[in-house]
Amino acid sequence: MGLDMPMDGYAVWILMFLLLAVTVVSKNETTLDGAALLLLGALYVGYGFGSMLQVRAFHEHGLFLSFLCFGCIWASDIGAYFIGKAIGRTKLWPAISPNKTIEGSLGGVLASIAVAAVFHFAAPEWIGLGHAVSIGLVAAVAGQFGDLIQSAYKRLRGVKDSGRLLPGHGGVLDRCDSWIIVFPLLVLTGLVPV
Known part of the structure; x- marks a missing residue:
């Protein structure tokens, strides 16, 4: 009876082993907490961008599906922002992101679903309406969680931006925090x- 683990499972295990070995070799200069944080970051970013590549490269309509997913994510962000500004009153999660509202969040979901429906009507032979709407719903909800996860991380670390590469935009992770979850x-x- 063999171990039935996909190859990427072994790659994660090897990465974990190497990070733990570094804690020993460095005589705890690299801490266990630091190694755990590196592993979490590698999984968070690695699987996120790896999934984007899978969708684009390994599906017959990969470009179409990629645009559908990005369109839903961006529509959710835009819808949440404008609906939240216009009618938002009830705070969604003030301890993590004080400007986000429940009304804005729901507006983002509706905007994402609307964009998904447009993609269905543009190519009904490639994607059914129910399937497109499901993608829109998951993209909106998961994308908003991705944004909250990044906000929570920055609050925990006491930083305003996740990096310096995109000044005024919160860093690269702030630009793609939804993508790497969705x-x-x-x-x-x-x-x-895929």
Whole structure:
């Protein structure tokens, strides 16, 4: 009876082993907490961008599905911002992101679903309406969680930006915090088959 683990599972194990070995070799100059944080970051970013590549490269309509996913994510962000500004009153999670509202969040979900429906009507032979709407719903909800996860991390670390590469935009991770949560979730749920 053999161990039935996919190859990427072994790659994660090897990465974990190497990071733990560094804690020993460096005589705890690299701490266990630091190694754990590096592993978490590698999984967070690695699986996120890897899933984007899978969707684009390994599906017959990969470019179409990639645009659908990005369109839903961006529509959710835009819808949440404008609806939240216009009618937002009830704070969504003030301890993590004080400007986000429940009304804005729901507006983002509706905007994402609307964009998904447009993609269905543009190519009904490639994606059914229910399937497109499901992608829009998951992209909106997961994308908003991705944004909250990044906000929570920055608050925990006491930093305003996740990096210096994109000044005024919160860093590179702030620009793609939704993407690296949405794409793996859509692949794992089978909503975007690869």
